[in-house]
Amino acid sequence: MSKPHLRFTVIIAVAYLLALAMIAFWPTPVDRPVSGRLCNVIGWLHAHGMPSFIGYDNIEFGANILLFTPFGYIAAAWTGKWWHALSTGFAASCIIELGQALILPNRVASLLDILANTMGAVLGALILTLVNATHRRHQRLSGSGIRPGTGAQPDRESTVHTHSSSVRALRGHRCRDIAPQVCSMDQRDDDRH
Numbered sequence: 001m002s003k004p005h006l007r008f009t010v011i012i013a014v015a016y017l018l019a020l021a022m023i024a025f026w027p028t029p030v031d032r033p034v035s036g037r038l039c040n041v042i043g044w045l046h047a048h049g050m051p052s053f054i055g056y057d058n059i060e061f062g063a064n065i066l067l068f069t070p071f072g073y074i075a076a077a078w079t080g081k082w083w084h085a086l087s088t089g090f091a092a093s094c095i096i097e098l099g100q101a102l103i104l105p106n107r108v109a110s111l112l113d114i115l116a117n118t119m120g121a122v123l124g125a126l127i128l129t130l131v132n133a134t135h136r137r138h139q140r141l142s143g144s145g146i147r148p149g150t151g152a153q154p155d156r157e158s159t160v161h162t163h164s165s166s167v168r169a170l171r172g173h174r175c176r177d178i179a180p181q182v183c184s185m186d187q188r189d190d191d192r193h
Contacts, residue, residue: 013074020071024096028106031060064116065123068093072124082125089121090114 023030031038039056046052071092072085079085093114101109 009077016070016074020067023067025099025104026107027104029108061112061116064113065120068117068120069124069127071117072121072126073128074124075121076125076128082122082129085121085125085128086118089124090118093117093121 029035035056038059042050042054042056042059045054068089072089075085075088076082096117097109097111097114100107
């Protein structure tokens with residue numbers, strides 16, 4: 001990773017962690033100002049086909065998962081291990097909920113929040129794992145001359161280059177004694193050019 005890219009990544013991570021801390025330790029629930037409007041939107045969505053089992057609590061649970069997805073991504077990227085995202089996501093969530101229970105009387109600590117946050121951290125680690133696997137596959141395919149997304153067929157330029165390199169390596173030897181079929185292919189290539 002280049003220095004500017006690393007610096008940018010660190011800045012984004014710090015900004016996210018500060019925002020997470022502000023949300024987690026805000027003196028009142030952060031959704032309180034919009035809870036009435038959100039309930040109205042949910043009611044409207046129910047009236048227009050959204051399943052009735054999807055309610056405010058489900059949306060809050062999903063929001064907690066999404067809130068901790070970047071946390072898991074950052075933790076897994078920093079340490080290189082997916083289970084570090086699981087353990088640090090769980091530990092951070094426990095600290096947040098304990099802090100809310102002990103020092104924030106208007107906040108409600110919840111085991112479901114710990115579960116959702118931990119699930120979000122694991123989801124972030126899984127996303128990083130998939131991104132890395134895709135990146136490695138792309139590098140492997142581009143390094144072997146295989147064009148990504150086109151199946152396992154090497155591109156024509158790579159095949160011709162490989163064949164030409166092999167033939168050039170044999171030219172210093174008595175070609176007909178070593179590999180007659182290569183010499184005949186070499187002759188056909190020379191005829192074409």
